Amino acid sequence: MEMMLRIKRVPTVVSNYQNEEVEDLTQRVGGCGRNCLQSCCIRGAKLPLYAFKRVDKINQEAIEHDTGEAPIQFLDYLLLGQWEDRMRRGLFRYDVTACETKVIPGQFGFIAQLNEGRHLKKRPTEFRVDKVLQAFDDNKFNFTKVGQEEVLFQFEASEDGEVQFFPSAPIDNKNSSSMVAINVSPIEYGHVLLIPSFFECLPQRIDRESLLLALYMAAEARNTFFRLGYNSLGAFATINHLHFQAYYLAVPFPVEIAPVKKVATLDDGVKISELVNYPVRGLTFEGGNTLQDLSNTVSDACICLQNNNIPFNVLISDCGKRIFLFPQCYAEKQALGEVNPELLDTQVNPAVWEISGHMVLKRKKDYEEASEEKAWRLLAEVSLSEERFREVNALIFEAIAYDYTGSGGDCENFLEAAVKTQPMKEANAINRDAHHAMVNGVQECLVQQ
Ligand SMILES: [Zn+2]
Numbered sequence: 111m112e113m114m115l116r117i118k119r120v121p122t123v124v125s126n127y128q129n130e131e132v133e134d135l136t137q138r139v140g141g142c143g144r145n146c147l148q149s150c151c152i153r154g155a156k157l158p159l160y161a162f163k164r165v166d167k168i169n170q171e172a173i174e175h176d177t178g179e180a181p182i183q184f185l186d187y188l189l190l191g192q193w194e195d196r197m198r199r200g201l202f203r204y205d206v207t208a209c210e211t212k213v214i215p216g217q218f219g220f221i222a223q224l225n226e227g228r229h230l231k232k233r234p235t236e237f238r239v240d241k242v243l244q245a246f247d248d249n250k251f252n253f254t255k256v257g258q259e260e261v262l263f264q265f266e267a268s269e270d271g272e273v274q275f276f277p278s279a280p281i282d283n284k285n286s287s288s289m290v291a292i293n294v295s296p297i298e299y300g301h302v303l304l305i306p307s308f309f310e311c312l313p314q315r316i317d318r319e320s321l322l323l324a325l326y327m328a329a330e331a332r333n334t335f336f337r338l339g340y341n342s343l344g345a346f347a348t349i350n351h352l353h354f355q356a357y358y359l360a361v362p363f364p365v366e367i368a369p370v371k372k373v374a375t376l377d378d379g380v381k382i383s384e385l386v387n388y389p390v391r392g393l394t395f396e397g398g399n400t401l402q403d404l405s406n407t408v409s410d411a412c413i414c415l416q417n418n419n420i421p422f423n424v425l426i427s428d429c430g431k432r433i434f435l436f437p438q439c440y441a442e443k444q445a446l447g448e449v450n451p452e453l454l455d456t457q458v459n460p461a462v463w464e465i466s467g468h469m470v471l472k473r474k475k476d477y478e479e480a481s482e483e484k485a486w487r488l489l490a491e492v493s494l495s496e497e498r499f500r501e502v503n504a505l506i507f508e509a510i511a512y513d514y515t516g517s518g519g520d521c522e523n524f525l526e527a528a529v530k531t532q533p534m535k536e537a538n539a540i541n542r543d544a545h546h547a548m549v550n551g552v553q554e555c556l557v558q559q
Pocket residue numbers: 141142143144145146147148149150151152
């Protein structure tokens with residue numbers, strides 16, 4: 111009989127202030143004492159401000175490369191420089207760069223990470239997991255309660271169309287600046303949170319503007335190892351305050367090299383495909399005349415899922431040019447008692463990173479015994495059934511006004527293209543000395559008793 115991964119599932123702490131009791135009302139003069147981002151502490155506060163250039167054309171990057179020097183990847187330097195500064199200041203709950211990572215041997219290249227520090231404190235979930243849309247609740251944890259030191263910089267569109275950087279810009283809680291903050295429980299190097307229109311306190315729900323902001327960030331980073339992800343409520347989001355996650359991983363995610371089958375090309379050039387031979391059923395979106403076309407199509411699909419109370423995860427890869435959408439049903443199956451108890455017991459939360467093939471494991475034993483077959487079986491629990499996936503696709507295609515028949519067209523394999531976009535010299539640049547070693551899995555991982 112095969113040994114299963116046996117670890118308990120617990121919610122993750124993403125900010126150092128998340129575990130605190132309700133804020134003490136006896137505030138000290140000059141703030142609440144936490145240097146937070148609420149009105150008690152915001153007066154006179156400053157943070158770096160990165161004003162990004164709106165990239166409209168999908169192929170802008172290629173054009174820039176043709177004109178000579180590659181642009182300085184300033185966002186990378188800013189983000190990683192600030193992130194490492196926070197690491198030096200001890201703001202993370204553990205040292206993620208010391209976590210061991212390996213590629214599980216096999217056809218798909220699942221990545222396993224041993225992360226023993228991520229589940230240190232238990233905390234009850236603060237919202238229902240059976241409702242994708244829930245109102246923002248000021249009394250529950252949200253990012254305005256984090257310490258200002260957890261925020262790396264403000265992020266907004268440049269007014270004059272050029273990249274601008276201000277090392278110390280006032281924070282104005284009346285404007286709609288977005289913020290990039292650390293995740294204090296990182297699962298990889300440079301793990302951050304993008305919190306759109308920070309002070310508007312939006313609930314965790316996709317809208318056109320916020321998704322476009324996430325795509326702009328992916329485009330601005332100009333680094334194929336930098337991906338953003340989104341978890342809806344009911345699909346392992348842990349905080350009901352609108353946020354995307356992002357981090358650097360110097361290998362392809364298995365889902366990025368999975369074969370796809372083309373389903374549709376929309377009038378604006380957005381191409382939609384279905385993943386084939388991957389444990390979680392999902393759609394990919396790419397192309398389009400502009401980044402905004404791509405963003406609008408995907409956000410309309412997400413809005414459709416939200417309105418139908420279908421939990422989902424989104425992966426933004428290839429500098430914002432390729433987006434994966436996974437409707438999922440794990441929480442529902444769990445509530446109905448339909449998830450294999452052995453898998454439930456693994457403690458792996460199948461959120462966007464896990465679904466994309468980066469498995470974060472909490473016990474050494476599970477890490478050492480990780481296999482492709484186990485990873486596949488866990489992820490398969492997340493997937494909609496074939497029948498349900500067809501129904502959900504019909505809803506999505508209705509929402510984006512495309513006549514969906516459900517039968518695919520050409521079979522295409524993006525393996526070659528995906529591999530070409532992952533030059534290893536960039537991997538070395540990212541995986542500097544501070545980063546943990548990426549080791550190849552050993553053959554013994556495949557042996558099961
Ligand atoms: Zn305060």
